[in-house]
Amino acid sequence: MSGRFADLHTHTHHSDGTRTSKEVIDVARSHGLSIVAISDHDNLAAYFEIKAHADTAGVTLVPAIELSCELDDVDVHILAYAFDPHDERIETRLRGFRETRQHRGYEMVNRLRALGCNITAQRVDELAAGGAMGRPHVARALVEAGYASSVAAAFDQWIGTGKPGYVPKERFRIEDAVLLIRAAGGVTSVAHPSLYPDHEQLVPRILDQGVDAIEVFHPDVDAEDRERYTNLARFRGLFVTGGSDDHGKVKTAETLGTIKVPEGVIGAIMERIE
Numbered sequence: 001m002s003g004r005f006a007d008l009h010t011h012t013h014h015s016d017g018t019r020t021s022k023e024v025i026d027v028a029r030s031h032g033l034s035i036v037a038i039s040d041h042d043n044l045a046a047y048f049e050i051k052a053h054a055d056t057a058g059v060t061l062v063p064a065i066e067l068s069c070e071l072d073d074v075d076v077h078i079l080a081y082a083f084d085p086h087d088e089r090i091e092t093r094l095r096g097f098r099e100t101r102q103h104r105g106y107e108m109v110n111r112l113r114a115l116g117c118n119i120t121a122q123r124v125d126e127l128a129a130g131g132a133m134g135r136p137h138v139a140r141a142l143v144e145a146g147y148a149s150s151v152a153a154a155f156d157q158w159i160g161t162g163k164p165g166y167v168p169k170e171r172f173r174i175e176d177a178v179l180l181i182r183a184a185g186g187v188t189s190v191a192h193p194s195l196y197p198d199h200e201q202l203v204p205r206i207l208d209q210g211v212d213a214i215e216v217f218h219p220d221v222d223a224e225d226r227e228r229y230t231n232l233a234r235f236r237g238l239f240v241t242g243g244s245d246d247h248g249k250v251k252t253a254e255t256l257g258t259i260k261v262p263e264g265v266i267g268a269i270m271e272r273i274e
């Protein structure tokens with residue numbers, strides 16, 4: 001089938017987005033998107049929850065996750081696609097990451113309480129709602145309790161990297177993430193390449209770890225970087241991916257519907273799920 005469009009980067013309340021998986025599918029559909037990947041951080045729950053509904057709605061759902069990795073202590077996000085969603089090694093790793101995310105969330109709450117912010121682990125738990133707990137949940141608790149004027153301000157003042165309430169998170173080595181996904185039949189892509197410090201130097205080194213693609217269509221990747229990274233992908237014989245990175249109402253703007261990737265571009269993903 002030709003003429004279809006994809007959004008391969010979305011989040012739900014199973015990680016740090018605010019939408020339900022049904023909302024992601026239905027809103028994507030309303031924007032004319034018929035291939036969707038829900039790429040929650042460290043959690044595949046949305047895929048199983050919404051697969052049948054996506055089928056009914058005529059939306060091809062691509063198994064996906066966004067993995068937090070590191071290279072030289074820089075936080076690098078690797079998107080994984082079209083792996084076997086029933087792969088046990090992947091589920092075991094993800095469960096482990098979700099557990100350490102929860103402990104880390106509680107540790108941030110303890111630090112913030114020591115700093116005078118009267119927020120509770122219980123409230124952060126409620127906001128995470130059983131999904132992968134992240135800093136955005138802690139940020140929302142800070143905003144609710146009046147210790148920051150917005151989620152962005154909460155990061156600036158309290159929990160951004162290096163701020164007083166910040167606690168680092170367990171991260172994958174990129175190479176290990178690539179091997180795990182590849183062993184389950186999937187492919188990987190460097191998320192939002194232009195968001196990393198010194199990205200022109202860093203992205204080629206990320207690709208050296210065996211990553212298959214670069215996310216060149218993303219709200220934070222401008223035209224110049226899109227061209228830069230499209231050329232780099234071509235030069236290395238890799239492919240490109242794209243998505244809105246929609247988190248619903250957590251970030252300043254809802255971005256679902258703003259990125260439409262032509263199906264022809266992501267053949268390497270489509271051939272793995274059909």
Ligand code: AMP
Pocket residue numbers: 016041068133134135136151152155156160169247
């Ligand atoms: P975590 O994985 O728990 O460290 O949280 C990282 C997530 O927080 C990212 O995926 C973004 O969605 C969000 N985030 C990071 N920095 C900011 C910021 N300055 N303002 C708002 N959201 C942010």
Ligand code: ZN
Pocket residue numbers: 011015016017041247
């Ligand atoms: Zn996120």
Ligand code: FE
Pocket residue numbers: 066077191192
């Ligand atoms: Fe990301």
Ligand code: FE
Pocket residue numbers: 009011066245
């Ligand atoms: Fe994301």
